[in-house]
Amino acid sequence: MSNDDPETVLSIPLKKTDPVELYLPLRKLVASKYSESDAQKVESVLQTLNKCRRDMVERGGDLSLPMQRDCLIHYFQCLCMVDPLFTSLSSDADADADPIIFVWYDAINPEHEEGVSSERNAIQLEKAAVLFNLGAIYSQIAASCDRTTALGRHLAMESFKVAANFFFKLWKVFAKHVVSATLDLTVQFAEFLHHLFSAQASELELQQQLNNNHASYALQQHRCDPLFSPVCDFYLKANYLILVVLGVAGRKHDYRFDQGETWVTHLSQKLNFFKAKAREAAHVTKSFILPRSLLPEVYSSVNSCALDHDAECVTEILVRGICRKPNLQQIYLDLLLSEFNPFKIVKDGKLVANPWDMPPPYPTNSAILSSSPSPWYSNILQYLPLKKSEPLNLYESLRNYFVLKYSESVAKKVEGLLEMLQKLRNEMLRDDLSLPFRRDCLIRYFKCLCMIEPFFPLNILPNPPIFVWYNAISPQQDSSQHNIHLEKASVLFNLVALCTRIALSCNLTTIQGQRLAMDALNDASNWLSLLRFESKKASGTIDLSEPYTTMIGNKISKLKLKFPHSQSDGSSLPGYPASAYAWSIFGLLGENLESKMKSCHDETDPNDVTEQFILGYCKSHSLLQEVCQLRCLDLLSEVSPVKIKDGNLVANATLEGLNLALENMSLQETPQ
Known part of the structure; x- marks a missing residue:
């Protein structure tokens, strides 16, 4: 495909802001409105909030685009956590509370007298500006990618898609409250930026299809x-909206918008080009109908590149594979037990927000788990064991494959990916790891399996x-296959077993224990739904069969x-909805249970x-999961x-401490 300048894409600069002190006034407010002990419980969050904003202002130009993204996401999460405090600040504006003045400059024309927003205690302005910058940073990441590969x-x-989602x-929502x-x-x-970046993402997706050199011309035409x-x-739509924006700039804000004229020309050329192509495609489509035998079995962005494509496409196939792994972890479970979540609930209910630039692992509160199961669990789940596997050198096999198949x-x-895959497989077979650490290990290994699956x-x-x-159930029976779906189904079975064990180990006399147990069971249900789908692709042992997994689900x-404090929607946290499909796997029983939970x-x-x-x-987690659901972009993160x-998949050198910890760990697992 060619047009006047096929490599040109548009991105948006970041908004600038003035420094502001957040820690002192917010801590003072918590101590006065609640208590000094409450202030100590949330002190870490307030410190990290302040550091994130300071780094965003002072270090922004020195940070890479992915690091700026990490900082902004961390700051937005902290900002949502302290949201209720700003309601108090606004109501106490005439009292002794210290005001917080947010000042933000227009990204397009920051020097103009109307190019600045300044509001007292207005967290709505702060959140809207941070969301704008998240969309902007993703647009810059997209524009910086080498689109010749x-x-x-x-x-x-994918970055343009996320940028479009943030501006949506x-x-x-957020612009209406500023x-x-x-x-x-x-x-x-x-609205204009949403449509602009949606257009650029769709254009790149079209280029991906057209660059599928190994598809027949007819199949290419049918797909594109x-x-x-x-x-x-x-x-x-973007052409229309840029003219609306120019009108608003001229009438309401009365300042120069130099980029606007350039963008109008660029968008007009794009529109004319794709109008002609759309008419041409419509004419060609009417001239023939593709036989059913030539139709692809599945349509999805993950399958847009043929598996026997040239060697240049290998890393892309691996990266797209990560999209097969949905993000099903439960929030409260990760807040308490995951060593890869920077936000933690630790001893005595204290909240900890680790710095955005601090790599994992993060200290966890494993002491919340009991060494003996709760007495009211008297059923099969108490004895659900983990599946065992024989050791396997996947690294050598996969590396030999890539050498033979490509070079x-x-x-x-x-x-780097193959080394991490092998390390995780070795670790997941260890019996001396704690339940939370083993769960983290299995989740990361499953993610790696999803990446390599297209090559099997x-x-x-x-x-x-x-x-x-x-x-x-009967260890004397085994299943031996080349099928990677057996591996994936077995890992999912062990995730179900581990999550139920975590639930069994919770102290249900506390609210925290009840929420953790509920979250663990929700997590088990989610992994079980994937297991039932995956096990259909592999003829495993009876523990992976439909009747057995259905029984576990029930x-x-x-x-x-049986929980004393069941949540309204099956979620462990008030105000946070559980995944809708978690109940659907149980049919009518699930619908009945869901209604009772409500x-x-x-x-x-x-x-x-x-x-x-x-x-x-x-709330922030829910929004970010909805907007940033493309997990492959996490591979850009420094952590x-x-x-x-440089186009390679490498092990992160900054996490060497974690690798050493993995090798030297000898944590006693909770007794069965």
Whole structure:
């Protein structure tokens, strides 16, 4: 595909802001409104909030784009946690509370007299500006990608999608609550940026399809023709909205918008090009109908690149594979037990927000788990064992595959991922790890399996790897297959077993223990739904069969009904909805259980500052999961165990301490 300047994409600069002290006034407010002990419980969150904003202002220019992204996301989460405090500050504006003045400058024309927003105690302005900058930083990440490669095009496409999602939230929700909005925070400008970046993401997706050199011409045409029209529609809407924005700038704000004229020309050229292509595609589509035998079995962005594509596409296939792994972890479970979540609940209910630039692992509160199961669990789940497996050198098999299939240089490009995969498989078989650490290990290993899945079966190898797994109920029975779906299903079974064990170990005499147990059971249900889907692709032992997994699912659902404080929607946290499909796997039983759960509602205590902070964290987590659902972009993060560097997948050198800890750990697992 060619147009006047096919490599040109638009991005948006970040908004600038003045420094502001957050820690002292907010801590003083918590101590006066609640108590000094409450202030100590949330002190870490306030300190990290202050550090994030200071780094955002003072270090922004020195940080890489992914690091700026990490800082902004961390700051937004902290900001949502302290949201209730600003309501108090506003109501106490005439009292002794110290005001907090947020000052933000227009991203397009910060020097103009109307290019600044300044509001007293207005967290709405702060949140809207941070969301704008998150969208802007993703647009800059997209524009910085090498779009001449398959991996670069894919990362750019996904980054533009996330940028569009952030501006959608700004347009539909956050911009409406800003009182003194500059042009860049108006509803019209946010709507324009949403459509602009949606158009650029759709165009890159179209390029991915057209660059599938190994598909037949007819199949290429069949896949790509429907995509021309949506790209055209996005550019049409963006063309209209940029003219609206220019009108607003001229009438309401009365300042120069130099980029506007350049953007109008660029968008007009794009629109004319895709209009012509859409008409041409519509004409071609009418001229023939693709036979059913040539139609692809599945349509998705994950499958847009043929598996026997050239070597340049290998890292892209691996990166896209991570999208197969949904983010099903439960919030309260991760707040308490995950060593990879920077936000923690520790001893005595204290909240800890580790600095955004501090790599994992993070200290956890494993002491909340008891060494003996709760007495009211008297059913099969108490004895649900983990599946065992034979050791396997996946690293050597996969590396040999990439050498034989492609080249030594390609094998080196993905070596970091293969090393991490092997390390995680070795660790997950250890019996001396704590329950939370083993869960983290299994989740990370499952993510790696999703990345390598597109290359299986490794038929070109003389001796492909054989996965050997034993029946959890009758260990004398085993299943030996080359099928990676057996490996994935077995890992999912162990995640279900581990999560139920965590629930069994909770102290249900405390609210924290009840919430953790509920979250663990919700987590088990979610992994179980994936297990039932995955096990259909592998003929494993009877513990992976449909009847057995259905029985486990019913047992988990019945256990949830026994909780003294069941949540209204099956979630462990008030105000945070559980995943809708978690109940659907149980059919009519699930619907009945869900209705019963809704009859019990546990409200958040407005007088408990830590409860309010946790609720704010849940809201931010929910929004970010919705907007940043493309997990492959996490490989750009400085704290990702495997990261993309110069087009290669490498082990993160900054996490060497974690690797050493893995090798030297000897933590006693909770007795069965």
